[in-house]
Structures are given as C-alpha cells and as structure tokens.
Amino acid sequence: TILDLDSSEERGGTSLSNSAEARLALHLYKGLKDETGGLSAKSRVAVITPYSQQAALLRRTFSEAMGSDYEKAVEVNTVDAFQGREANIVIFSCVRAAGSRGIGFLSDVRRMNVALTRAKHFLFVIARCRSITVNPYWRDLVEHARENRAVVRVPMSMARQVGGRGQ
Template sequence: SEAQLALPLFSSLRQETLGLSSQSRVAVITPYAQQANHLRRVFSSRLGSDYAKSVEVNTVDAFQGREANIVIFSCVRAAGSRGIGFLSDVRRMNVALTRAKHFLFVIARCRSIVVNPYWRDLVTHARETEGVVPVPFTGRGRDVKFPDLKSLKAAEPPAKAIMSVQKKRKAKESESEGEEGEM
C-alpha cells in the first residue's frame, strides 16, 4: 500500500536531509479520510504514539490553507479502469500540489493517474525532468529502499498543466457568471 511507501520515504528524508525534516514542518496528505487514518496507524506503529511531533498526517481538504516545508502526497489509486476518484477534482489537485514550500513527493501509480489529462501533464513533466523515481515494492514497507534522494533535481511545475487548470477555472467562472445573469 502507499502507506507502506510513505513511511520509508519519510524515514529516508529524515536521514538524508540531516535532520531537515525534524526541524521542518512535514505533512503527509491524501484525498481520503480512510487513507489518512491508515497512514496514522502505520506511522504510529513504527514511530510511536508521538509521531505527530515529526509529521502531520491529514486529508487534502483538512490541510487546505496551510503549508509544510516537505509534503508527501499519497494519491491512493490502484490499477484499473474505475477512474481516479477525488484525484480528478482540479481544485483538490491544486490544493494537494501547492501545499509544499520546498519539497513535494507524490506517491502514485503513474499508469493509473495518467487517465486524467492534468495528471498526465504532471507525470510527463516529471519524467522529462527526471522527477519520477521508480520504487521496487515487494509489499512490505521495510523492504522498500529509496534511491539517493539527493540526486533528484529541482524542477518547476509544468506550465501547461497550470495553464490548463487556470483555463478550466476561468471557463467555469464565466459559465457561473452567465447563469447568474440569466435569472
């Protein structure tokens, strides 16, 4: 599960940033309350009951309006053609992807989320800028070994995805204004 990836990622960040994550505000966010609860249980079982001093685990909606230096976003989409649920909501996508001040890590199965054009643009951009890190996963979180995170390159968000989100938002606003004028 993605929860079994989020914990080793957090641990790797804590080790490789030489305490940055302990000095910085770290958040693990997800669109789903059930996943947030599962993440809390996983973090608590490994880090102890006071894990919340090191990392905040919450839903995207609950984290709206706040920021963290480091954000780990657990998308929670498995393989299949059932769609991507809350992830297709552009507003939630915007909130989730803009909470990080310095570092954003998205845990997702790329093949599942690229069914949405906005996520496809983001994944394409991440691949082009060497921001996709394939993680071999055996099903047990402690077996996950992340590559050297220091080798990742800083990248700006893709302008195309941002422009697409802005255009869609403006179109909806225009649509709403048109409906208000008809009354």
C-alpha cells in the same frame, strides 16, 4: 518528484486506502530524516491524501513505527483538512491504483491544486502512474516529471519490505 509504485487500492466502506503507499510514505519520511541528520518540528513535514481511510492508515502506520509522538514530527491529514496550510516537505499519497475504473477525488482539479501547492520546498507524490494518467491533468504532470527525470520507479517488492518498527 513522483514515486511510481505499482500498488493496489483497498476499499473499506465509502473510502479507500493503499497500504503499500502508506509503507512507502513512512520509508520516505525516515529516509529524509536519516539523510538530513534529523528533521525537527520546524522542518514542517506533512503527509496528505484525498481519502480519510488512507489518512487513518497513515496515522496508524506512523504511530506503529515511531510511537504516538510521531505527531510532533509529521502531520498526517486529508487534502481537504490541509487546505490553506503548507509545510516545507509534503508527501502526497494518491491512493488510486485501479486504472480503468477512474481516479475518483483525484480527478477534481481543485483538490489536485491544493494537494500539489502545499509544499514550500519539496513535494513527493506517491502514485501508480499507470492509474493516474487516465486523467489529462495528471497525465500532463507525470509527463512533465518524466521530462525532468523526476519520476522514480519503486518496485512493489520494495514497498512490501519497508515500514514497521525497527526498519
């Protein structure tokens, strides 16, 4: 499933982050946890991203909302660090939302392969579809997902509201 979020990326030094995607990843995780009656450590949930700054933001977002014990329930890491491993549920935060400026690491088909093949059961991709479809591989993936009704449009107003303690 692709969650199409019209968000924006933020640059910090040599890396990128996307705070709306981080909030949506947390909201999605909490929703999955609530709908299943609770995800256990055996559920093996991972949130991965190609950017180290986004991984740091995701860790901070999950820690602020769930406390420092969040690591017992969900692993947050970069795609490169997660290579060779898998999880039952993977939430992939693409970060890139600039469109015409390109998609950086996301255009690397090897990284794309690693990111999209880590999930045993469920894969959720959080992305700005207009931005990632500048790449032919991502365009094919988004088109395939649309054909299978697996693209969900997430209004930016919702992403602004989700996340944080008590939500």
